[in-house]
Amino acid sequence: GENVGLHLPTLSVQEGDNSIINCAYSNSASDYFIWYKQESGKGPQFIIDIRSNMDKRQGQRVTVLLNKTVKHLSLQIAATQPGDSAVYFCAENPNAGNMLTFGGGTRLMVKP
Amino acid sequence: GAGVSQTPSNKVTEKGKYVELRCDPISGHTALYWYRQSLGQGPEFLIYFQGTGAADDSGLPNDRFFAVRPEGSVSTLKIQRTERGDSAVYLCASSPLAGGIHNEQFFGPGTRLTVL
Numbered sequence: 001g002e003n004v005g006l007h008l009p010t011l012s013v014q015e016g017d018n019s020i021i022n023c024a025y026s027n028s029a030s031d032y033f034i035w036y037k038q039e040s041g042k043g044p045q046f047i048i049d050i051r052s053n054m055d056k057r058q059g060q061r062v063t064v065l066l067n068k069t070v071k072h073l074s075l076q077i078a079a080t081q082p083g084d085s086a087v088y089f090c091a092e093n094p095n096a097g098n099m100l101t102f103g104g105g106t107r108l109m110v111k112p
Numbered sequence: 113g114a115g116v117s118q119t120p121s122n123k124v125t126e127k128g129k130y131v132e133l134r135c136d137p138i139s140g141h142t143a144l145y146w147y148r149q150s151l152g153q154g155p156e157f158l159i160y161f162q163g164t165g166a167a168d169d170s171g172l173p174n175d176r177f178f179a180v181r182p183e184g185s186v187s188t189l190k191i192q193r194t195e196r197g198d199s200a201v202y203l204c205a206s207s208p209l210a211g212g213i214h215n216e217q218f219f220g221p222g223t224r225l226t227v228l
Contacts, residue, residue: 008152034216043116043203043219044155089154098168099145100217102154 019077023090030092116220137206
């Protein structure tokens, strides 16, 4: 399958530790943000989203933090598991229904 | 339930040939998106359909690229006179978009296009 993520920043964590993946977005008008997980040979898979009227949102083992002042987004994964190994992309959506603008991606590697 | 499907999964063609890539969105989703992903990069927007019409085609790189969605469901991305630089994974996504509300986009597995 497609080897997604060559030459990407890499975060290596020990299984069971928490992971934090960061993203800087570009458009101050963006009001909706999504984190996607992409495994090799597959399309991006939705993890969690957040709207600009919030600064934190929690899901199952994941938390997204949004700092609009500095245009920064982060994804926290609790108790990281080997199955979390993938490339993670943040995406911003400045207009309802329109395209997503993706960041450059971070490869997460989980060591057993 | 079935997700977004794309065919073929892999397409190898020669420079100058014409190719068609197909996307079957999730049933009932009104919005459909095409993206292109080069190796080591995030997906880049190509075109977005709301129903049958192309609501935004600003991401299409040039007039060799065209997409249709004649019945508001299946979409076909068409590339004429392919060039080696067109080699990439072409991703399709759909969304149950309604009336200006942000909605999650569900992605298909992509078609890997290789132009020799």
